[in-house]
Each structure stands twice: as structure tokens, then as C-alpha cells.
Amino acid sequence: MKRVEVVVVGAGAAGMAAAKGAAENGAHVLLLDNENWVGGILQQCIHNGFGVHRYKEELTGPEFAERLKKEIPSDVEVMTGSFVHKIFPEEKKLIVISRRGIEEIHYESMVFATGAREKTFQSLLIPGTRPVGIYTAGQAQRMINIDGYLPGKRALVLGSGDVGLIMARRMHLEGMEVIGVVERLPYPGGLRRNVKQCLEDFDIPLYLSHTVVRVEGFPRLEKVIVAKVDGKFSPIPGTEKELKVDTLVVSVGLVPVKKLLAKFVDVESGILVSNSGQTSVDSIFAAGNVTTIFDLVDYVANEGEKAGKNAALYAKGKFEGKRIPVKKGEGVKVLHPKWYDPSDPLSVYLRVSRPMERAVVRIGKYEIEAEDLTPAEMVHVEIEPPCEDEIVVSVTEV
16 A cells, blocks of 8 residues: 555656646655556657647657656656556545556545547448458557558548648658548648648648548458548538558547546546646546647646646645636637636637637637637637636637
8 A cells, every 4th residue: 555645647748747746846746657658649759849839849759758757856756557447536545556466545636647549440330341451540650650560551541630640641751652631521630730741741632521431351451432521421422432542540539538537527528627627526636638639738738737736735735726617608619627716827728619710719808819710729828817707718700
């Protein structure tokens, strides 16, 4: 049995930053991760573009992870290769399985930073065989960047999320023929810079309002049938096109890994938190992609550090969180956080429901003009609003 003031579950960007924030505020911290290293998915993201906001320079994923790792104070205890089996919030304890055996960890506060997982091909319910050659974008990325293998010779990417766009470029640079990226939405699902740098710069086609309707081949993938879709994402008869490929890379979104806590805290798509990182259970804080899917790791790390700081204050009896509701209004598809705690500035992250050329973002009584908004790119606004009964966030096109 072990006792700590703050336990951090997950050692990706949010978890490492949370450990830093907690330790720098005087807490005895234990950082856990089921992988054999810290850094999470960053270790296989060898492209640059990380750190522009947090460090004011462009870094690769491993470089960003190494920066965070070096920022963690030396008195933080790190346990990699440790699987959290079960959490008991009422008793403030969790059960961990590792090479050392089964351990019971008691804590004063917790930061939950388990990140997100990819949606799989199976979840799409696409008809056809189930051959070799179908991978999520993350699987293909790990195969190339960590293991040193190519997934195939001729590929199609389904979904224009950022990882899918980056993998289209990566496969092309490694000698694979990438015949295109198909996206069911009428606009790209990833950042504009990735569309430009990963597709347009390499003449890789992007087929909007298209989707995969069937896969064929066994034991190896041989062909994929794609079709145009209507406004309800239903395939349009007569628009089918047969594409001969041996690899299909799926990049259709991320799902927060919240199962361990889902029974105890308030959840929607992810774990709901205040701007201080506190969940609906006072002693539990959460940060990163387990709360909402961020588009920049800089935001993930910043929110993790803030959650760690407040978890340390809570463990020492110096934090009393308040929860003023923050509600979605017109034009908002995704909104984070769920509550406003006046002890911290209100950092609002939102995604609009549709592309808007010019708009007004309203946060309570505050109004901010914005241009060129798309659902793929997060809008981040930090303000210090007066205390209100509730804060409504809306985006109106002008």
C-alpha cells in the first residue's frame, strides 16, 4: 500500500504537465502510465508543429515530450508499465497492477489524464470482407515511425482528420502511392495548414462529400468502393467508384478514454470539468483529451498543468472549487469547460457548428469578433468575467 497527495493517471502531455503543476505547488506526486515510457502518443508523432504556443518554437512530438519530461521535478515518482485496474473515489484509492504486483494507492486528490483512443473501422459498420490491410491512422503511424514497416504499397485514407492528413503525407514520403483522402463532410476535418502541407503540397487529392461504402479482398485488401454522399451522409446511387488499393487508413475521430471514471463523474463525450480542471467529484481533476478533443497539444499541456496545480491545492486543503454553469448557445458544436470557477481565468475552447467567414463570439456579456471559423479548428478565448449565475457561449455569423 502506498500513500501520496496527488496521483496522476496517464503520462502523456496532460499527465506530465499535471505532475509538474502539482509538484511545483508542494505536493507529493505519483505519475502512472501503462506504457513503458512517458510521453504517450507524442513519441510516434515525428512531424513538427508542436510547441508553437507553449514554447514559441516548432518541435516534433518526441521533442515536445522530452521538454515536458525535463520540466517534471525530480521528486515526482514515476511508475511506467502500471495498469490502473479500478478506482474507488469515495475511499480515495485505486488498484494498480504492475511488474511489482498488485498495489493499493491512496491519494488526497487525483488528476485523470488518460487521453483518447481512435474510432476503429469496425465501428463504421461498412459492408464487405475483413481483410488484412485496414489500419487506424495511429496504427499506421506507429508501424512506420516506431516499428519501421510500411503498411502496404497503394493506400487510400478515409477521413480528413489531422492524423489522417499527416499519415497521407508520411506514406507518400516513404514511397507508398497515396491515391487520395475521402471525407464525408463538405469541408476538411483537419487544420487548414495540414490540408495545405500534407495534401496540396504533394498533389494528393481530397474528395469531399465522399465515403467508403464497401471493402473487398481476402486475405489482403484488394479494392475499396467509394461514393458521393448527400446532406444526410447517405450514399448517392450511381456515384460509386472502385479503387484498387492494398491499404485503407482510417482517420474518423477520437473517443475519450473515460471508462474507469464514467460511473462516478459527470460525462458527455468526455469527462466534464470546470476551468480549474475539477470534475463533479471534488477530489478528482481531469485534463487533456479525456475531457474534450483538443486540436493542439499545447492546449492539452496547459490545461494539464493547471489541473495539477489545483489538485495539489485541494490535497493541502487550500482549494474550494465553485461550479457556475457554462452553456452552449447558437452556433456552438463543442464547448469546454462545463463550469466556471472564479479562482481561475475562464479559458473557453469551442468548435463552431459550421464554417463561418465572419462571426461574433459571445461569452456571457463579452463579445469578440472572429473570422474564418471552421469546425476543425478550436477557438480559444481566455477572459476574467464577473461572477454570474450562468455563462452562455454562442457564435453568430455576421
